[in-house]
Amino acid sequence: MSTKKNIRIPCTLCPGKEHSLFSDLPREDLDTLSMHKTCIRYKKGQTLFYEGTRPMGLFCINSGKVKVYKISSEGKEQILKLAKPGDFLGYRALISEEFYNSSATVIEEGAMCYIPKSNFLDILQKNPAFFRKMAKRVAHELGLMEQKLVTIAQKSVRERLAATLIMLKETYGMEGDESNLIDIALSREDLANIIGTATETVIRLLSDFKTQKLISLQGKKIKVLDAKGLVREADFYGR
Amino acid sequence: MSTKKNIRIPCTLCPGKEHSLFSDLPREDLDTLSMHKTCIRYKKGQTLFYEGTRPMGLFCINSGKVKVYKISSEGKEQILKLAKPGDFLGYRALISEEFYNSSATVIEEGAMCYIPKSNFLDILQKNPAFFRKMAKRVAHELGLMEQKLVTIAQKSVRERLAATLIMLKETYGMEGDESNLIDIALSREDLANIIGTATETVIRLLSDFKTQKLISLQGKKIKVLDAKGLVREADFYGR
DNA sequence: TCCAAAATATGATATTGATCATTTTTCATA
């Protein structure tokens, strides 16, 4: 069985707390959350929740990275989003009062906090400003998802890959010298499942981009050498 | 110029009011809305709002049908959803406090009610149950959009067309004998812009389905002859 | 450190669906 270990991390010490959805929650509410939550270390490959199951709480990523995806009827995985420390998972299903419509699996190990549904709903209930903030977030994500739909429906695989690399660089780029290194452990297959194509196609296109000196490949990690060039490939203008 | 005519339709008389988002709004709030809204007849081709503009209110469709779509950088249209009497448009942008991320154009003429932003937000503010309902709706739509994304990313055009025809039949099917007639005036181009393909491809596939006796074509309108067969084409099982 | 399995890479081929060109039909309206 899994070797999950229960650990305790106060919400007030959570990385990225300042920019998270909880950022301007009153101290009192934060303490309530800290009190009731559980934090567990997950290893790569372990799953936080499965599509089709009933959500019993809210996940908050303390460290590590997670992919959120759906499995189609043919068994193919489609990654809907990637989550990093400070991100929350599972609120869509809690707010819509539905089962999970996607699964979430750890791609880089770390600690995940779990806030029981009742505590989360309590705070939503008694804190209208927080509820508005959550609703605003969900509405914003709907907008993002609509844009993604258009991109997948209308852009070529090459364009989508270039656009995804730029997005990854912006989200997972490192500090200073290494700022062009995309710091997330995505396999070629994961990348293919983000943009909706075959693994071989991603591999071919990456080596193509490498030949064009747009990127360099350092093992699994990708370095962006020519962001402008990638932007050109992505046909980013006018979006 | 357009020949928009201001007409008055009390919300209490709105078709589909019973099942709309406003269904269990207190009488008092409904009257406030009725008081402040304007209702205008729109002809086919007229646009309710444009992507990139600031939302100033909420649209409610009294009669007629509307398509909601985005235009990609290459100028191609992608239809995100179709709206029918009783449906609301524009609340995503109001709740996320963003500009419209899509445009809405009338495909079958009818009357559209317009509720000023301030009135809508007032009611949201003072009526937590209604706000929860709106949030729930947006979260549900996010789930639908995620499913659409997976479908477009992973299913063939043939499967998507078959699935779309089934959805259209379920949403716009008529009563009784004519229950298999899809009662919405969509051009082949519109259909192509829903499923994300070329118009010619839709035309070819439709005549294919016709040859297979899955559908029949009566002018612009499509009749579903063999729903089971279409479901098979759509590979619907297990979704 | 070595081994097996997984991931990556590369090649050959097949298929889907886009694009371009042309014809036919439908439809609005003059």
Place this chain on the structure above:
DNA sequence: TATGAAAAATGATCAATATCATATTTTGGA
């Protein structure tokens, strides 16, 4: 009801990408 424009239909061709097959490399455990 005639006519011009838009929509639908059909054909020919081509490009992008999936699929299948087979190395080669990397990696995580025993």
